[in-house]
Amino acid sequence: MKVTTWNINGVKARIDSALTYLRQELPDVICLQEIKSVDEGFPAGPFEELGYNVAVHGQKGFNGVAILSKLAFDDVASRLPGDETDEQARYIEATLSVPSGAVKIASLYLPNGNPIGTEKFSYKLAWIKRLQEHARDLLKEEMPFILAGDYNVIPLPEDAKQPKAWTDDALFQPESRAAFRQIVNEGLTDAVRLCHPEPGLYTFWDYQAGAFQKDNGIRIDHLLLSPQAADRLVAAGVDSFTRAWEKPSDHVPVWVDLDI
DNA sequence: ATGGCGCGTCAAACGCGA
Numbered sequence A: 001m002k003v004t005t006w007n008i009n010g011v012k013a014r015i016d017s018a019l020t021y022l023r024q025e026l027p028d029v030i031c032l033q034e035i036k037s038v039d040e041g042f043p044a045g046p047f048e049e050l051g052y053n054v055a056v057h058g059q060k061g062f063n064g065v066a067i068l069s070k071l072a073f074d075d076v077a078s079r080l081p082g083d084e085t086d087e088q089a090r091y092i093e094a095t096l097s098v099p100s101g102a103v104k105i106a107s108l109y110l111p112n113g114n115p116i117g118t119e120k121f122s123y124k125l126a127w128i129k130r131l132q133e134h135a136r137d138l139l140k141e142e143m144p145f146i147l148a149g150d151y152n153v154i155p156l157p158e159d160a161k162q163p164k165a166w167t168d169d170a171l172f173q174p175e176s177r178a179a180f181r182q183i184v185n186e187g188l189t190d191a192v193r194l195c196h197p198e199p200g201l202y203t204f205w206d207y208q209a210g211a212f213q214k215d216n217g218i219r220i221d222h223l224l225l226s227p228q229a230a231d232r233l234v235a236a237g238v239d240s241f242t243r244a245w246e247k248p249s250d251h252v253p254v255w256v257d258l259d260i
Numbered sequence B: 001a002t003g004g005c006g007c008g009t010c011a012a013a014c015g016c017g018a
Helices: A015-025 A044-049 A119-139 A174-185 A191-195 A240-244
Strands: A002-007 A029-033 A053-057 A065-069 A073-077 A091-098 A101-109 A145-150 A221-225 A233-238 A254-258
Touching (some): A002 A221, A029 A145, A065 A073, A065 A101, A191 A254
Parallel strands (some): A101 A145
Antiparallel strands (some): A029 A065, A233 A254
């Protein structure tokens, strides 16, 4: 089963690219972030024509996440527990039936957190903490699950072409990195890093300053696997070729292949 | 060395991202 995550930076601006990608790469599940659309505005039709079921948690103008799945949804939840007052659409998770049982897949869009020293940064840290607590609850179920999405965290210096340039950025703060690490420390596996220990693997290149041409990228889109999912990990990768497409998202698709 | 973009909301700049 191939599961992909992609921050598409606007589903309406990226609909043709998304459909081309799905026809070409045939993921069983794709988690989308930054759809920048309300639920009713999401162009479900073209995706359904490709055989995908669609689950959307949208918001006007900003944020917004979705899961497209060739397997039917048994259950969908679109809130990250821990803060009933949080109105930002950044999380959706679905339970799918697979031959070996059930698998849970989350599409998450972790807050950017810039600038540091503001309530935006504390919101980011609180959000990661909520995700950690949720991961802990999910782990108790001892089932395969994947927390996939745009984490807006550069875990290590080798996850950036120019780590020094990110020193004052929320994506590379010691607190951000430690909070991400604490989720991994709960017992989750960073699938892409496990399959690709070499440096120089990036998932985002800024639109400005010819960042892609210089390969001035960062790795901030991740798939964290539960132990039961990691047991079945076959391969993982980054489809950086989409960044060279016409009218690209600034993020590229990242995927895992699981033997389930 | 420096500065360089793009999307959505609206209908001109602006908020936001990373």
